[in-house]
Amino acid sequence: MDFARPEYLVTTAWLAAHLDSPHVxxxxxxxxxxxxxxxxxxxECYREGHIPGSLFFDxxxxxxxxxxxxxxxxxxxxxxxxxxxxxNAVGVGPDTKVVLVARTPREGIDSGTMWCTxxxxxxxxxxxxxxxxxxxxxxxxxxxxxxTDEPSTVPSIxxxxxxxxxxxxxxxxAEVLAAVHGTLAQEATALTCLVDALPADSFxxxxxxxxxxxxxITGAINVPFxxxxxAETAAFVEPxxxxxxxxxxxxxxxxxxxTYCGGAIAATVDAFALALFGKTNVAVxxxxxxxxxxxPDLPMNNPSGAA
Numbered sequence: 001m002d003f004a005r006p007e008y009l010v011t012t013a014w015l016a017a018h019l020d021s022p023h024v025x026x027x028x029x030x031x032x033x034x035x036x037x038x039x040x041x042x043x044e045c046y047r048e049g050h051i052p053g054s055l056f057f058d059x060x061x062x063x064x065x066x067x068x069x070x071x072x073x074x075x076x077x078x079x080x081x082x083x084x085x086x087x088n089a090v091g092v093g094p095d096t097k098v099v100l101v102a103r104t105p106r107e108g109i110d111s112g113t114m115w116c117t118x119x120x121x122x123x124x125x126x127x128x129x130x131x132x133x134x135x136x137x138x139x140x141x142x143x144x145x146x147x148t149d150e151p152s153t154v155p156s157i158x159x160x161x162x163x164x165x166x167x168x169x170x171x172x173x174a175e176v177l178a179a180v181h182g183t184l185a186q187e188a189t190a191l192t193c194l195v196d197a198l199p200a201d202s203f204x205x206x207x208x209x210x211x212x213x214x215x216x217i218t219g220a221i222n223v224p225f226x227x228x229x230x231a232e233t234a235a236f237v238e239p240x241x242x243x244x245x246x247x248x249x250x251x252x253x254x255x256x257x258x259t260y261c262g263g264a265i266a267a268t269v270d271a272f273a274l275a276l277f278g279k280t281n282v283a284v285x286x287x288x289x290x291x292x293x294x295x296p297d298l299p300m301n302n303p304s305g306a307a
Contacts, residue, residue, distance in 0.1 A: 001240040004278035008120070009236070010099055010131045012140050019053060022155065025092050027057035029115045030102045030137070037062030037074055045105055049147035051140060054101060055090045055154060059119045065089070066122045075118075075263050077286050080165045083126045093157035098123060098130040103137040104232045111232035112136045114225065117268040121284060124275075125169035128161060132272075136233035171258045171283035173291060173298075176217065179258055180299055183219030192256040194220040195249070197270040198289075202262075205304035210262030211293025215302030217260065223249050225261070225269035242273055252277060260285035260292075 003009070018024045028050055032041040039061040046056045059066040062074030065086035069078075078086075092098060100119050102112030116132045123130045133140070141147060179192035196216045201207030203222040205215040216222065227245055229236050236242065246252050251274060259267040259282065267284045274282045285292075292298050 001243055003239050003276040005276055008124075008131055008272070008276055009134045011134055012143055012145060015051075015099060015133055015140070016145060019051075023095055023097055024099060025090060025096050025155075026051055026054035026099045026101055027090060027119070028054045028101050028137075029057050029059050029119045030105065030112060031060030031110045031115045032105045033060060033062075033110070039064065041105065041110075045103060047149060049141075049149055050152075051101060051137065052146055052148045052150075053152050055152050057086070057090055057100075057119070059086075059122070060115050066119060073263075073287060073290055075265060077166065077170045078122065080126065080163050083122065083128075084160060084163050087123075087128070087161045087163075088157075089154070091155040091157050092128070092161050093159060094162045096129070096157075096161065098128055099133055100130060101133040101137055101140075102234065107232055111266070112138075113229050113232050113234045113236075114266045114269050116234050117272040118265045121169060121268040121271055122166075125166040127164040132234050135235045138231075138233040139235065168280075169283055170264075171285045173285075173287055175283070176258055176260070176285050176292070177298065179256075180217065180219045192258055193251060195251065195257060195259045195267075195270055196220045196222045197225040197259055197261045197267045198222075199224050199226065205302035208262075209293070210289035213293040213296070213300050213302070214304065215300050217289075217292060218299035218301050220260070221249055223251070223270055225266045228269055228273045236273070236276075239276075243277065246273060246277065252279060255281075257282045258285055259283075260288040262289050264288045 030041040042056045058064045068076040100116045104112040203216045259270045261267040
């Protein structure tokens with residue numbers, strides 16, 4: 001079995017062969033966040049060694065280059081002007097293919113996978129031709145391919161990228177609530193499936209909480225994002241295994257899907273996996289549990305029974 005949209009991923013061999021192409025822009029989205037959601041990865045990772053020609057692209061900070069700067073919560077969906085400004089700053093034009101790369105400085109904390117998929121999800125739904133490097137910088141380095149600490153030059157572009165305001169890809173709280181009501185009323189025939197991408201212990205209320213309440217949004221099912229990857233370095237499981245996970249959860253049928261997590265980052269791994277199989281009726285709940293748990297009137301289930 002193969003992915004329906006294999007062009008959403010590139011191999012290290014492909015990138016090595018295209019590294020000098022003026023139409024390819026490699027953006028390093030590595031994250032190493034502190035408690036204030038500031039990203040230390042440029043100073044502590046990128047400058048110590050990066051893929052030659054790649055540019056640091058800080059989409060991981062709470063108010064990073066692909067976040068809405070006016071929103072109260074971090075990582076909220078940016079305006080088309082914000083996306084355009086971010087891409088202009090790294091020399092992405094209308095004929096540019098963006099390749100997103102990352103490493104995982106602290107396993108279990110700074111997953112390179114989810115920061116690549118979050119950037120991909122935003123850029124793809126803004127009309128950008130983009131792909132993720134399978135295996136991340138770790139795979140590149142393990143194969144003996146070059147890294148450098150030399151600064152990269154931002155290439156000039158004749159004209160800016162042509163972007164489209166996203167009309168799909170992100171879901172609002174109201175849309176999630178409508179999906180909850182549909183699930184409660186119609187059970188298995190609900191038109192929208194809610195998917196929690198967090199670990200099982202978070203889903204059942206015994207693990208990490210992402211706000212004042214534990215557990216999961218009522219009616220959601222759990223497909224942990226780590227079940228879709230071999231490592232947190234954008235090393236995805238093989239297509240047949242990924243297809244099995246997704247189809248067993250009923251996510252490859254005709255229903256719409258809304259994924260969520262703590263802050264709409266890990267949720268994009270599940271969403272990206274669905275995109276690899278050609279499913280387009282998928283959205284990520286922007287506010288995720290950061291927003292949902294803060295409102296006691298919004299329905300949640302906590303199987304653990306803990307307060």
